[in-house]
Amino acid sequence: MTGIARMTSSSTDSRSVDEYGEAMISVKNLVKEFSQRQGGKFRAVDEVSFQAYRGEIVCLLGVNGAGKTTTMRLLSTVFKPSGGSAEICGYDIHREAQKVRENLGFLSGDTGLYNRLRAREFIRYFGRLYGTEDAVITRRIREMADLLDMHEFLDRKIEFLSSGMKQKVSIARSIIHDPPVMIFDEPTSGLDILTSRNIVAFIRDCKKRGKCVLFSTHIMREAERLADRIVLIHKGKVLADDTLENLRLNTGQTDLDDIFVYFVNRFTDDMEVTADEF
Amino acid sequence: MSFKKALTVYRKELLELFRDRRTLFTTIILPLILYPLIFVGYSALMTRQTGVLEQKGAIIAVVDSADDASSRIIVSHLDKIDHFKPPEIKDQIQQQYDDKFIDGIVTIRDTTLTSGINGYQISVQFDRATDKGRMIIDKLRRAFASAEKEVLSGMLQERGVSDKLLDAMIVKEIDTSTRQKKMGMVLGMILPYLMIVLLVTSAAVVAADLVAGEKERKTLETLLVSAVARNEIVLGKYLTIITFAFLNVVINLFSLFFSMKYMLSMSGIQTEGVKIPLEGFGILLLAMIPLATLFAAILLSISTFSRHMKEARSYEQPLLMVTIMLAMISFFPAIEMNKLLALVPVINISLLFKAVMINEYQLSHLLLTIGSTVVYDILAIWMTIRLFNSEGVLFRVDDDTSIKNIRKEKRSLFNPFYGLVYFTLSLLVWFYLGMLLQSGKDKLEGLVQSQLLLILLPVLLIIRILKLKANEVLRFKLPKANQLLLLPFIAIPAMLIVAYLMQSINMVFPISQKYIESMQALMNISANPWILLLTLALLPGICEEVLFRGWLMRFYESSGKVIAVVCTALFFAVFHLDPVRLLPTFLLGLLLGYLTIRSGSIISSMISHTINNGFAVLVASFEGAWIIRSLFGASGQIHHWMMPPVVLIFIIALLMFHKATANKELKCVE
Incomplete structure (x- = not known):
């Protein structure tokens, strides 16, 4: 942190x-x-x-x-x-x-996700868009998976996730670049x-x-x-x-x-x- | 702009696309199975079915009422045809034919020809609408040809003339084209069409998904708040469409190439010297790149504009239809590439392909094609980025356009969708009822009726029913005096420019004689030029302006002035129902729309429209007058040297008009 x-x-x-x-x-x-x-x-x-x-x-x-x-x-x-x-x-x-x-990290209730990506790919995609280094992204995904209990479905395609799991993926996406706001x-x-x-x-x-x-x-x-x-x-x-x-x-x-x-x-x-x- | 981020977007979009089974199936798997199936399967089936048809044979009744030596020769030739059988019952032949027991009747009669020679008249009854009928006539013709020679030689010998005379004329066809070129010609017709259609349709599928799809799935906002710039997103998505469309074309060509190769080797046709022009394929793929990028940009802007995928797909439809029609130009005979056509998208690629396939293309055409497409391309990308930066477009919401709401809020009638509906309806009415009205004896009267009843009346009626203020809606008010004075200096040069453009187009697509005749007929009905001016210039000037610049323009104003002018100009061009005049009428429509919007008065465009039409009437009426002769050369063509001063006057007058209407514009904004 x-x-x-x-x-x-x-x-x-x-x-x-x-x-x-x-x-x-x-x-x-x-x-x-x-x-x-x-x-x-x-x-x-x-x-x-x-x-x-x-x-x-x-x-x-x-x-x-x-x-x-x-x-x-x-x-x-x-x-x-x-x-x-x-x-x-x-x-x-x-x-x-x-x-x-x-x-800035931004999250809204009705945010959609890319269904055909795996949870890990989805989070990594946004990490890259924020210009975060790949090594840092990998580390942060691991940390967030610990925190939000996401290990089990990290490599599953988003379309097969429950709404609760999807919400966790969205949360992880919003803080992948560790924004102060x-x-x-x-x-x-x-x-x-x-x-x-x-x-x-x-x-x-x-x-x-x-x-x-x-x-x-x-x-x-x-x-x-x-x-x-x-x-x-x-x-x-x-x-x-x-x-x-x-x-x-x-x-x-x-x-x-x-x-x-x-x-x-x-x-x-x-x-x-x-x-x-x- | 960071290219790296654009690439990140690009890679993710590709990954997502390839994860989609449906897209994968239609772009990669389907072409790989489809062509072998079509080519190999179809050709095998075709050969087999033709064989079946021949084996089945036909029942042909031969009625020989001449019954002499020569007619018996003819009958003997007919008897020799394989699989043809005579009917089992010999009488009531016609009845049997009508009841379809017999497939054809050949009747031979002796007759005295006008030249006084005794000959034979042979009539054949058959049904060309059936495969069997066509097969019968083909075989009979061959039999008649061989019989004719034998009968003639008999006749000549009777008269003591050598039958060698029959061979006096020998026709020898020397075909200098190589098999390669013949192959190229066939491919040159089919391939451009196929490739363009494949490119556009596959690009359309992907494009709709890329932005409209993101809006629909509510992922777009997430993307927008991430640290990626909008032009990086556009670039990434744009590259995705190009890659995908191109991949689709390459896979299709690959599959097509091997299927054809297989078919050629299987069919036993001599394949010596026949080579599929592989290097031609290469050049084509290269020339496809700018076209692919152009369509990617256009489709991406459509997708950006649309709220959801369904809307995107429906906006794509007209584009696809126009493209497919333009691509079909390769099937038309006698249209060859030239410098003007090289500037028209789709048509240029289509014709270039055709030329490349028979290896007769000019480098200048290739460069013009690629160059012009790149220019359109840059425009389209610029437009997409602009759209992508527009909040109004990215977060567009539904308008309440229900009929109920129109009664409540009359202004809500004027939305683009209703504009399109109104235009489509009036086009249909104009086409069908207008044709009916003008088919009568007095063409001029029909024209007057259709202008008044079909164009003017409906608009006035709707305005009346909805209790709108006609003067306000149609902008019926006089422009300022200085603007009025400028109008002739705009309208007359504009008319000459349009005529000159038309003249250049006519060199490529010569006007059909029929069209000229019908125009002349119209002009000749009334020799009085004043009546012609009234009916062909003033009336359309008023009625058409009320419809296009007065009424239809209102539907598009909410989308911006430029869009309103462009849309109505497009409608105006389409309304004239003449593909060749599409461009000149479109340009004229742009000018008329500009004049109306700018001066806030429809009178300006009415005057300009009338001047434009009136000038054409005058030219036609006073063909012999000195002024007409000095304007146009002996050939009736506008002199080339006239264009620079005309364009100069036009530009100066337009600039002055623009300045004269500047205050008006400010007032509108306020």
């Missing part, structure tokens, strides 16, 4: 962000507009700003269509921003896209309980290893269980950015569902949003 492994704190206490040192993800007034067929523009991400630090798990929480995926696609350089800026490990997502991708886009969507647990355990492990983790979800429980800090996002705008405890203190609500509704209602007074919708 690299030097990042210095941080081994696993507590979810509410330390001030300064204790984490430099920001690994730094988003400033990020804007993404899509032109619509009917003419005009649609702002999917509207002046979004937040930061995430080493050894910290930050959750982007919002309903479907809130702009979570677009934000993550901007950070992972798949989309180009229409305005504002963002840095990953100090690299600008627009000007230094290649460097950004090298320092991990981004998870709805990592548990479409997964069964057992497979979701793998992911949750993995996210905690990333934090343990001192990585900076940003994950998005629309499931309140997941955010409650995992996040050090929650960034509430709605209609492309950030409504709140704080630890769960501070959010509880500020709103006077205990349940995250209620906290969420509180902020959304404040944002759109005329709209009645009930917690049942989530």
Whole structure:
């Protein structure tokens, strides 16, 4: 492991962000507009700003269509921003896209795999795309197979793997280049309980290893269980950015569902949003 | 760009492809079994079946109503034909033939010919639509030929003339072609077609999988977030398609080569001097490389554009069909390679193959073919990389194009798919109903009717039904005065350029006499040039512009202005239903589309269209006038020297127009 492994704190206490040192993800007034067929523009991400630090798990929480995926696609350089800026490990997502991708591990719940490749080939392929040396790839595959208990199916074709096994292969793929920053886009969507647990355990492990983790979800429980800090996002705008405890203190609500509704209602007074919708 | 990463992508794609049993089967196993099966099996079966047919024989009734010495000679020759039998029952011959008990009837009558000589009239009833019928007539013809000679020599001897006279004319055919060349000619027809079709179809299968397939399987985003640049991905995938398509062609040729060799040696045909032109194969494979790369790039951009494999396959279909049709040019007689055709993709390779196979190709054609294909190739790759960098394309989503939604949101009608549907329908209507309307006596009246009823009316009706604002949708408003003034300086040179282009094309594909006659018929109906101008220039200028630049263009605007102009120009060209005029009409369509988009007014393109058509009418009407004679040479051809100044005027006028409409453009963006 690299030097990042210095941080081994696993507590979810509410330390001030300064204790984490430099920001690994730094988003400033990020804007993404899509032109619509009917003419005009649609702002999917509207002046979004937040930061995430080493050894910290930050959750982007919002309903479907809130702009979570677009934000993550901007950070992972798949989309180009229409305005504002963002840095990953100090690299600008627009000007230094290649460097950004090298320092980033990306995993989403509905990621597909190349079915005709064997698990080992699949992981090695991405290792090579990240420019990792073959010897290092081999070593890391062995380490990850120990960690995720993958030895048994490492040389099987992916099409014959169970969904849980596939998820492990995806996880291994996302950290083959040992990135300091991990981004998870709805990592548990479409997964069964057992497979979701793998992911949750993995996210905690990333934090343990001192990585900076940003994950998005629309499931309140997941955010409650995992996040050090929650960034509430709605209609492309950030409504709140704080630890769960501070959010509880500020709103006077205990349940995250209620906290969420509180902020959304404040944002759109005329709209009645009930917690049942989530 | 790191070539190493592109290679990593390439190696992985190949590995995946070769792990796919279906692809493996169709590209490698199938050709290896198919050709031996086709060649060896088919030829064996063919010989056998022909034998069977001959053995079966036929029942032929011979009715000799002349019944003299000569007619008996004819009958004796017919009797000598192997496996022909007379019917068992001798009467009611016709009835037996109708009931198919008899396969043929030969009737011999004596008759006095117009020259006064007594001769014989022989009639044969047979059914050419059956294999047996064709076999019967072949054998009978041979029997008649030998009988004729014997009868004639008898007649000559009767008149005391030596029958040696019959041999007075000796025809000796001296064929200077080698067996090698004959073989080359046959191969030159089939091989280019076969190779191009194989190349394109196998490339299409792979290409659809490579990007659209990744989108479908949700692996593309993973690839995009990894530390590989987009052009590295494109390069890796592009090399995969080329390799695979090429491998397919090589395996097919290999299998074809050995099957043919085996067939030649088995068939017992003298194979001395017959050699399969192996070095020709080599040159062809070399010339295939640019074509393979071109198709790889085009197919890759289709795959990139598509959301899933099914969509990619359906977008590939038209390309494949056009390619197959173009590749068929090697079957046409009398089309030979020249410098102009060397610039047309697919056709150039097809004709080059043909020339290479009979070893009569020019190096300049080879170089032009490869050179032009490389240029198209670079354009196509550039386009693919551009598409691959476009978020809108990579993450394209479905539009709600249901009829229900159109009622709600009228703008959603204008999407590319409905545009294509509308165009296809109007093409069908134009082709069938238009033909019906114009088949009447008064061609001019039919033309007027079809322009008004088939082109203009439907558009206006739909606009009315949907309660759209016609002026706004069709951009029916006057352009600014300075733009109007520039139009003649654009339209007239454009017309001359198009005419000059047409003239060059006509040298390659001469216009058929029938076409010229029908055009002349149209012009002669009414001697009054004013009526002609009205019906052949102004009317199409208005109606066709409403359809193409006014209506259809709206369907493609959401995809970008360039695409809108190119698509409508393509429709415009296809609509004229003349493959030879495809290119000139396409170019004209591009200009008209540009004028409309740029000026925001359909009037500009209507005026230009009318000028273009009107000029042609004037030229035809006043063929003898001095101005026409000075523009065109004595041969009726545009002088070559006129082109540089014409092109210059055109470019200057177009630049001025572009500048004059610059403000307009800015307003649109705002």
